[in-house]
Amino acid sequence: MIFFPRLPLTIGLQCAILSVFLPVSAHAQIYKEAIGYNQLASELGANLPDGSGIDVIQVEAPAAGNYLPNTTNAQFSGKTISAQSGASGVS
Numbered sequence: 001m002i003f004f005p006r007l008p009l010t011i012g013l014q015c016a017i018l019s020v021f022l023p024v025s026a027h028a029q030i031y032k033e034a035i036g037y038n039q040l041a042s043e044l045g046a047n048l049p050d051g052s053g054i055d056v057i058q059v060e061a062p063a064a065g066n067y068l069p070n071t072t073n074a075q076f077s078g079k080t081i082s083a084q085s086g087a088s089g090v091s
Helices: 011-021 024-034 037-047
Strands: none
Touching (some): 024 037
8 A cells, every 4th residue: 555645735736726715806915914025015115116127037938939928018018028039929
């Protein structure tokens, strides 16, 4: 007989299970509380960084030879997208 020890649920699995049962806003509040974000925001107040001026790298898997995101999407407004692997359409 093979015995498999019972392992505790990982945090990721717990979050996945909770996301099925909780509204998005409630889930976000639980997450922020769990990682200490609310305490940090309270301590820093108006000095809480907002991420402006930070460089970000996004990598997308090729789809039919294309790898770039849809830069016409409003989420990319004011962002600079630099194609680093040659010409590409939207993936």
